[in-house]
Amino acid sequence: MALSGIQIYKLLPQTNCKECGFPTCLAFAMKLAAKQVELASCPYVSEASKAQLAESSAPPIRLVSLKADGREVKAGNEVVLFRHEKTFYNKPGVFVKLADSLSEAELQAALKAVEAFHVNYVGIDLSLDGFAVENVSGDGARFAAAVKTVRAHSKRPLILLAGEAGLAAALPLLAGETPLVGPATDGNWQALAALAKEHKAALLVQGESLDALAELSEKIKGAGLEDLVLQPVAATLAGKLALNTHIRRLALKKNFRPLGFPTLAVAGSAEEAVQAVTKYAGFIILERFAPELAYPLLVLRENIYTDPQKPIQVQPGVYEINNPKPTDPVLVTTNFSITYFSVANEVESSGLPAWLVVVDAEGMSVLTAWAAGKFDAERIAKSFRTFNMADKVSHKRLVLPGHVAVLSGELEAELPDWEIRVGPREAVDLPKFMKQAL
């Protein structure tokens, strides 16, 4: 927990020598508490105080970052239990599990499928974060061969699920990277901690109870390792939820250091993955890859991790889709990202040219904006004038979203020389409407 100015003052030399640039140690302490200065500005702090201050300023959940080839997957540094209290920051990385018992051909096929997978969601390109290679064979050489194959086809960060033999064989192949390795258990933690330290890897710590996890993480920290990830193990969804909740609460409410690390969840189903995203996992291993699961899962992750204070929006303006000519139709929508992309994607993939007028509705959906008075005839008319729509097209006909058919009358009054047409309610039906009615 962050120290107050007074608490920090007690750790300073209290000589008021002014070398830090402040008149008194107390003034400096206040600035430190507000995180406006660096501790290094005072040349006289004792080593003991330094350690105490560093400890207290560390985030309650350590930031752990897995790295490879310039890619980074971060977890930790979260500050709230509920997203409405502020926001969730680091989206849990999603890794696909690959067993080293697969044949070379099977491995390659699985790798290629995941590597090729990407979907566009409201303009965001979504793909998976990496692979978790598991030493199912129990054989170190085979595991290393599998890791080599993975590296030949993917540059994404890795998780290595293996014991001492597997890790000793495979880690030298990943020089310069930060993989996550483990799990370390009561039985093997010393060997694994030594390997993780030698190869600068983060270590996965597994335990069936909080007591066991805390004890193990303390021992491993004692061995000089800082980048830990906890893997609480429970048999039921309720058990997993409870353990993850305890860990998050202890870290945030009690600043309990032994459990102040991100967690990892292994998801065998879409259902388990949902709980991992909504309730606090820092890394997720999917037992199997399927696009029809990966797509909604990545979308859910975007949703839960958006900042509740700022809806994702696009710039208001006129968007030209499929090179429209002055004779092509004019469509009207709002600048909420989800709304804009639903419409733009539909029109774009139909191949039909159109002018899409995106009205500044403060980032709200069609009906929300309409209900809030941010998408009315006046605003639409104003956009048409600011964007000079009358000069861009040779006709005067615009299409409103079906959900706001009620705006037609008022809009006729605001834009007297335009013909107002009401389109379908859902964007899916737009191409058909454009072909038949325009």
Added chain:
Amino acid sequence: MPVEIVKDKWPGSVRQVTLGATAAEGGTRSHTVTVGGEASLPFMHFEAPMPNRPRVAIEIKDRRPDDWSPLLLEVWGAAADNPAEWAKAAEQAGADLIVLALSLTKADGSPTQAADAAASVKAVLGATGLPLIVFGPGQAEADNELLVAVAEAAKGERIALGICEDKNYRTIVATAMANGHLVTARTPMDVNLAKQLNILISDMGLPLDRILMDPTTGALGYGIEYGFSVMERLRLAALQGDNMTQLPMLVTPGFEAWKTKESKVGEGVPADWGNWLQRAINWEVMTAVTLLESGADIVVLRHPESVARVKAVIDGLMQPA
């Protein structure tokens, strides 16, 4: 190392609400369903036992719907032509509750009449012993007219009438009171609006243990984050002791998920969207599970496979390790 867990202590709890009435209680249901009663955040069994599990309702229509995904029409087959058959099929599929959603128009395009709605409700009550929830078509005037007829036709059955909104709650609440029913109060994703509507309804004299609240949700990818957070905030308010938010929450992930393009359209979509049927079911299941994690007491679903999967999730969430 013994670790002392952090337990929340809450002054408040959610009211228990019972749907349906058996013969002994003046109805004809084979059993009743009680939801609510939580004294902690969802599934925190270590703080307070959850007296009632969340329940899964299946949504059926009074006639074959025009705008449902072909995947749904296919799985329900001929049952979708007849509400009584559909209700039986839904019970078979594992529903705890039936939601009958009335259509604005009949198959021939003419408006659904009060007598039609009453007949559909009678048919459904005759076909299944499960407790029933009836939703109007969602237009204030039609809802008022049809739901009054429905309430009278189902007198004594303790059904829930929806959707009760600020525009039209008076008529629906009055008829619920006169006929011994409950109401579902819907507000657009806002804690204060939800509270306000519950106050208005209880001011009319309907006891709070006869109100379910529907804080509205969006589908995965289409606003679910707002629904998720509003539900978390409503449940926190209830536990903190705010009387007017201490009601079980009903949400409609089936309706929301099945209107998305991902569920409705199988062709001309990116290959990386994957298998259409499995994607659509995942969309519904994942929307529903997200909402269970944030406090839903009743989730209304549409596909039988989603029902089975969500019920299995509830089993897992009700089983402390």
